[in-house]
Structures are given as structure tokens and as C-alpha cells.
Amino acid sequence: MNNSVWTLARTPPAGWPSEDDFAWQERDLQQPAEGQALTRTLYLSLDPYQWGRRRSGVEAVGSVCHGRTVSQVVESRMAEYADGDFVFNTAGWQSYGLIGEGVDVFGYMFPRRLDPEIAPLSTAVGILGMLGLTAYSGLIVQCDPKPGETVVVSAASGGVGQAAGQMARIAGCRVVGVAGRQEKCDFVVNELGFDACVSHLSESYADDLRAACPDGIDVYFENVGGKTYEGVLGLLNTHSRITLCGFISQYGNTDGKDAAKVWRATGEPFFQRQSTTVHGLFVGNYVKSHQDEFLGKMAGWMVDGLVTYREQIWEGLPSAPKAFAAMLDGSNFGKSLVRVNADPTLT
Amino acid sequence: MNNSVWTLARTPPAGWPSEDDFAWQERDLQQPAEGQALTRTLYLSLDPYQWGRRRSGVEAVGSVCHGRTVSQVVESRMAEYADGDFVFNTAGWQSYGLIGEGVDVFGYMFPRRLDPEIAPLSTAVGILGMLGLTAYSGLIVQCDPKPGETVVVSAASGGVGQAAGQMARIAGCRVVGVAGRQEKCDFVVNELGFDACVSHLSESYADDLRAACPDGIDVYFENVGGKTYEGVLGLLNTHSRITLCGFISQYGNTDGKDAAKVWRATGEPFFQRQSTTVHGLFVGNYVKSHQDEFLGKMAGWMVDGLVTYREQIWEGLPSAPKAFAAMLDGSNFGKSLVRVNADPTLT
Numbered sequence: 001m002n003n004s005v006w007t008l009a010r011t012p013p014a015g016w017p018s019e020d021d022f023a024w025q026e027r028d029l030q031q032p033a034e035g036q037a038l039t040r041t042l043y044l045s046l047d048p049y050q051w052g053r054r055r056s057g058v059e060a061v062g063s064v065c066h067g068r069t070v071s072q073v074v075e076s077r078m079a080e081y082a083d084g085d086f087v088f089n090t091a092g093w094q095s096y097g098l099i100g101e102g103v104d105v106f107g108y109m110f111p112r113r114l115d116p117e118i119a120p121l122s123t124a125v126g127i128l129g130m131l132g133l134t135a136y137s138g139l140i141v142q143c144d145p146k147p148g149e150t151v152v153v154s155a156a157s158g159g160v161g162q163a164a165g166q167m168a169r170i171a172g173c174r175v176v177g178v179a180g181r182q183e184k185c186d187f188v189v190n191e192l193g194f195d196a197c198v199s200h201l202s203e204s205y206a207d208d209l210r211a212a213c214p215d216g217i218d219v220y221f222e223n224v225g226g227k228t229y230e231g232v233l234g235l236l237n238t239h240s241r242i243t244l245c246g247f248i249s250q251y252g253n254t255d256g257k258d259a260a261k262v263w264r265a266t267g268e269p270f271f272q273r274q275s276t277t278v279h280g281l282f283v284g285n286y287v288k289s290h291q292d293e294f295l296g297k298m299a300g301w302m303v304d305g306l307v308t309y310r311e312q313i314w315e316g317l318p319s320a321p322k323a324f325a326a327m328l329d330g331s332n333f334g335k336s337l338v339r340v341n342a343d344p345t346l347t
Numbered sequence: 348m349n350n351s352v353w354t355l356a357r358t359p360p361a362g363w364p365s366e367d368d369f370a371w372q373e374r375d376l377q378q379p380a381e382g383q384a385l386t387r388t389l390y391l392s393l394d395p396y397q398w399g400r401r402r403s404g405v406e407a408v409g410s411v412c413h414g415r416t417v418s419q420v421v422e423s424r425m426a427e428y429a430d431g432d433f434v435f436n437t438a439g440w441q442s443y444g445l446i447g448e449g450v451d452v453f454g455y456m457f458p459r460r461l462d463p464e465i466a467p468l469s470t471a472v473g474i475l476g477m478l479g480l481t482a483y484s485g486l487i488v489q490c491d492p493k494p495g496e497t498v499v500v501s502a503a504s505g506g507v508g509q510a511a512g513q514m515a516r517i518a519g520c521r522v523v524g525v526a527g528r529q530e531k532c533d534f535v536v537n538e539l540g541f542d543a544c545v546s547h548l549s550e551s552y553a554d555d556l557r558a559a560c561p562d563g564i565d566v567y568f569e570n571v572g573g574k575t576y577e578g579v580l581g582l583l584n585t586h587s588r589i590t591l592c593g594f595i596s597q598y599g600n601t602d603g604k605d606a607a608k609v610w611r612a613t614g615e616p617f618f619q620r621q622s623t624t625v626h627g628l629f630v631g632n633y634v635k636s637h638q639d640e641f642l643g644k645m646a647g648w649m650v651d652g653l654v655t656y657r658e659q660i661w662e663g664l665p666s667a668p669k670a671f672a673a674m675l676d677g678s679n680f681g682k683s684l685v686r687v688n689a690d691p692t693l694t
Contacts, residue, residue, distance in 0.1 A: 142622075142624070238632050239632060244619055272591055272628065272629055273627070274627065274632070275489075275626065275628060275632040275633070276626075277624060277625070277626045277627070278625045279622065279623075279625075280619035280620070280621065280622050280623045280624070280625075281619065281622060282619055282620050282621070282622050285585050285586060285621070285622040286622070
């Protein structure tokens with residue numbers, strides 16, 4: 001039995017991902033040492049931040065591409081897990097991985113056991129996982145939206161955007177999404193229950209956004225940057241709050257401009273006059289302090305039917321590079337996952 | 348009897364103020380209409396924001412230069428004030444002014460009566476006025492410093508910096524100032540009770556600041572920008588907070604760079620990783636919500652001897668342009684005021 005692996009073939013050049021950035025390898029299956037367990041990858045999560053790691057050189061050429069995963073323990077030599085257990089881990093872009101003693105984990109994300117009775121396993125890398133916690137940290141903890149306030153969420157049909165917008169709805173806010181294609185906008189309003197959604201692809205985007213926010217914008221959840229953000233600027237109210245989660249529209253820049261700089265260069269005069277608060281968001285800083293609180297609330301909302309969720313699941317590890325590019329260029333729809341091995345709870 | 352007036356002679360070019368920006372006029376004294384009062388200016392406050400108003404064209408050429416003042420009512424035709432009352436108002440750079448019906452006030456700053464028994468009159472445009480409220484809004488309301496945290500205050504011997512740093516000390520923080528000349532640094536430590544003060548004029552400024560902040564920086568009160576700020580950057584802790592009050596080092600730029608943009612262009616990569624929060628500060632947004640709370644607390648601190656305060660008082664309205672330039676280039680020392688007419692409470 002082999003372990004199929006995507007490694008990073010090169011530090012990618014500026015622009016968007018291509019197949020040349022990745023190299024497929026068949027490796028021997030590693031045997032777990034005492035204190036470790038071998039896991040089979042069920043779901044691999046694709047997230048925009050991975051592109052930043054690759055482009056910046058944080059991810060070493062030749063290493064297994066990083067990614068959060070849902071896995072099943074197949075051979076345990078550690079007390080914490082039994083064969084068959086489901087775990088959240090960070091196996092990366094490969095079909096098998098190790099957890100336990102001496103296995104590098106991605107900083108703040110320690111493996112944890114998953115109960116498939118509570119929610120579908122895939123949600124552990126989505127709305128019931130780091131992605132949901134990202135939305136919760138940025139929207140609820142940082143921006144503290146009040147009932148009746150207007151909250152705008154960019155990339156509204158994406159993984160983090162879906163979660164953030166629904167939390168704003170639950171908080172009693174007027175929620176306005178920004179998304180691309182019409183079917184995404186329809187989904188955001190009809191399925192997620194946003195009050196409105198405008199398309200950044202429309203020539204009348206700025207006017208549409210203004211019309212959708214008759215009382216201005218109190219909270220902006222930034223996933224996108226660029227034109228989407230520029231439309232928000234003039235609508236910010238006094239004491240408005242922004243959380244900087246990502247700048248996906250700028251990740252493919254080939255002109256050498258840093259994404260964050262592009263973002264900032266347009267906004268600053270407004271921030272001081274309105275006493276706007278801008279929060280940098282890195283979810284790793286909120287795990288210890290807020291993960292338990294978040295998991296409890298989100299599980300409750302899911303049980304009460306207050307939160308729904310759309311995934312786009314690609315079949316098979318070979319699809320990972322293509323799926324990754326689709327997530328970044330917006331041709332995907334919903335939270336992007338790869339089903340690496342069959343999920344035994346779905347039968 | 349005449350009213351002596353400094354008017355704006357031109358929209359000043361880039362750089363620092365010069366005498367050519369101002370024109371002296373002797374005007375007839377205005378008579379108060381029914382519902383108005385004539386006031387004699389005692390103190391005129393000089394503040395960095397005035398330069399922004401002049402440079403940006405907000406202040407019209409030919410108009411009386413804007414400024415907050417402490418005045419005494421000399422002829423009242425309004426019920427709220429009697430002859431001899433002391434008031435905070437916004438008479439501007441002139442020796443007499445009107446308050447009351449139909450008299451333009453500067454937005455959020457309405458006249459209020461002053462009691463010279465509580466504190467020296469000059470503090471009404473200083474630590475017991477908008478300047479203290481600026482410090483309070485930025486440091487306490489926005490940044491919420493916790494005991495034991497490290498707070499860095501730039502322009503530490505200036506009006507807002509003095510107030511902010513002492514509030515941080517009262518809050519139980521380690522307080523580190525940044526100032527210019529050695530005598531300013533000594534004052535900040537010995538008189539204001541900061542734990543340390545480093546000079547931005549020193550070649551070892553960045554190292555000095557690092558040494559003064561062994562546990563990193565949790566809160567930064569930004570008055571200055573430029574090199575002062577760059578030293579702060581790499582020392583910011585996770586969940587650090589910044590309040591953007593001003594960028595005085597950049598106000599004289601002649602290269603067309605906007606002050607705020609210069610500030611931002613250096614900082615952003617840190618903000619996201621550390622989940623740093625940046626608050627734009629405009630004190631006008633905090634008057635209704637926090638002025639009463641602030642005045643109560645500050646009066647208490649002054650009575651308890653917890654707060655001290657240094658002013659530089661220039662004698663006579665003719666000195667205003669020179670005093671204004673000195674405040675911007677740092678050759679002043681303390682909160683800058685002009686004594687326009689004698690203060691009858693000081694005898």
C-alpha cells in the first residue's frame with residue numbers, strides 16, 4: 001500500500017497557481033512509532049491562506065503541501081486514539097499521515113477526536129472547525145456586532161463568508177453579502193438568509209452596495225480587498241469595525257504589490273475621521289481563548305437549524321491542484337474540500 | 348477698542364508653517380446681538396490638527412484662524428452667561444469673539460462654563476478639555492490597557508502624550524515614552540512618572556526602545572509616525588492595540604506623501620499575524636459618549652495629585668504663528684498655549 005502525496009514543486013511565481021507548482025509522488029506508507037498513530041485522510045481542506053504560505057516560501061519546496069484534514073485512525077500506537085477513531089489533523093495533501101509524538105503539527109492546530117453523531121465529519125475542517133472559528137473570531141469577538149447594525153461580508157458564499165454572515169444574522173444584524181456570479185448571490189440570500197447580496201462583477205457594484213446599505217456600514221468582514229473593498233469605504237459609519245481576514249483578490253498580483261499594502265493604500269483617510277477600528281485577524285490567536293466557546297455555540301446553532309452550509313467536494317487527491325486554483329479564482333462555489341478516501345460514515 | 352485677528356493668508360504650501368501663512372488685522376469690535384455674548388480671549392490653544400485644516404483647505408483663506416480658547420464674557424445678551432463668566436469656546440486666533448445664537452462653533456465643541464475653583468482656566472483647552480479627552484478616548488476607551496501591560500506613548504511630553512501616559516500609569520501599566528531632547532525625556536520620567544523614556548533623536552533609538560520594552564508592546568499611542576513608529580513595529584505583541592491620533596512627523600512632508608499612507612506603508616504585515624487592532628481616533632466621535640465620564644475621572648485624578656501637566660505659554664497673540672511652528676517642529680516643550688489677554692484668576 002502506498003501513500004500518495006502532493007509535494008510543492010517550486011516556490012510559485014507571482015500570479016495564480018498552476019499544475020507546475022505541485023509534484024505527485026507515491027511513497028511507502030510510514031509505520032507509526034510508539035506514541036504515534038497512522039491515519040487515512042478522508043477530507044482535505046483547501047483554503048486561501050495556503051497560497052500565501054507557498055508564495056512566501058514558508059512552505060519548503062519538496063515538502064508535503066500543508067492542509068488541514070479529517071482522518072481516520074488505521075493503526076494506533078498511542079493511548080489517546082483507537083483504531084477507527086475519527087480525528088481532525090493536519091496531514092496535508094496526502095492520503096495517509098501520522099499523528100502523535102514527534103509529528104509536526106501546524107502551530108496552534110492540535111489533533112482532536114471527532115464525533116460523527118454531532119455533525120458530518122467534513123464540517124471539522126469547515127463550519128465546525130478552524131473556518132467557523134475564523135468567522136467567529138473576526139465577526140463576533142473582534143467586531144461585536146449589535147442588533148440592527150449593518151454587516152457586510154465579502155466572499156459571502158465562500159467558507160468563512162457563509163459562516164460569518166449567518167452569525168451576523170443570528171446576532172440580529174442587517175446582513176449584506178458581496179459575491180460574484182448570480183447563483184452565488186441567490187444562494188446567499190435564499191439559502192443563508194442574508195438580507196441582500198450584491199455582485200462585485202456588476203458594473204453598478206458600488207451603487208448596488210450603497211442601495212443595499214441605506215444606513216451605512218457598521219461592520220465589514222474583509223476576505224477580498226480590491227474593488228469589493230473600495231465600494232465599502234465611503235459607506236463606513238462612525239465607530240465602524242473591520243476585520244481583515246484576507247485579500248483574496250490580490251493574491252494573484254503580478255505587479256509586486258503586497259496584498260495588504262494594496263488594501264491599505266485606499267482606505268486610511270476614512271479610518272481616522274470615522275474612528276473606524278481595524279482588526280488584523282489570525283485565527284491562531286483565538287484558539288485557546290475562544291475555540292471551546294465557539295464550538296459550543298455553533299453546535300447549538302446547527303442543532304437548532306439556524307445555520308446551513310454549502311461545500312464543494314472534489315473527488316480524489318489528484319484533483320487537489322485544480323480544486324485549489326478554482327477556489328482562488330472564484331470558479332468554485334462554497335467551501336472547497338477534496339475527498340481523499342471514502343467517508344465510512346456516509347453509506 | 349479693536350479686535351486683533353490672525354487670518355489665514357493663503358492655503359499653506361507643503362512643508363512647515365511660515366509667517367507668510369498668516370495675516371494680522373485690526374478689526375472693529377463686534378457687538379453681540381440679542382442671544383449672543385462678547386468674550387475676551389484669555390488662552391488660545393495650539394494643536395497639530397490645525398495644520399491639517401489649513402493645509403487641506405478646510406480653513407478658508409481670509410477667515411479667522413481656527414482654535415479652541417478659554418475666554419471671559421465681557422458683554423452678555425444671552426441668558427446662559429453673565430458678564431465675567433469664564434467659558435470654553437472656539438473663538439480662534441483673535442482677542443475677542445462672540446458666542447451664542449448664530450455663531451459658528453467647531454462641530455462638536457459647544458461652549459461650556461468653567462469654574463476656576465476646580466482647576467486653572469488654561470486646563471480647559473488642555474488636560475481637562477478636548478486634549479485630555481483625546482488621550483482618554485484613544486488610550487482608555489479604544490485600547491483598554493490592562494495592569495502589567497506595556498504601553499508606549501509617542502510625543503510623550505506633548506499635550507496629548509502627557510495625558511495618555513499618565514492615564515496608562517494610573518491603569519497600572521508599564522509606560523514607556525518616546526520624546527526628543529533629553530530634557531523632555533527626563534521630564535517624562537521624573538515629573539510624569541513614566542517607567543522609561545527613549546529619544547527618537549538617538550541613533551540607537553530602536554535598540555533603546557527594545558530594551559525599554561522587555562515584554563514587548565501591548566498598546567501604542569501614535570502621535571508621530573515615521574521613525575518613531577517603525578521602532579515600535581517589531582515589538583508589537585499578539586492582541587496589541589494601536590490608536591492613531593496623529594502623525595506629526597509627516598505633517599511637513601514636501602514629497603506629496605499623505606501622512607497616513609506613509610504610516611501604513613510600513614506596518615501591515617505585522618497587524619494580521621499578531622491580530623493587532625488599529626483604532627482611528629477622532630475625538631469628536633467621543634464627546635457625547637465619554638466627555639462627562641472623562642471630566643469626572645480627570646478632576647478626581649487632579650485632586651488626588653495623580654496627574655501633573657506641563658504647559659508652554661507664549662505671551663501675546665502676535666506670538667501665535669511662531670508658537671504654532673515651534674509646536675510642530677518639536678522645539679516647544681509641553682502643551683502649547685498663547686496667553687492672549689491677562690487671566691484675572693492669576694493674581
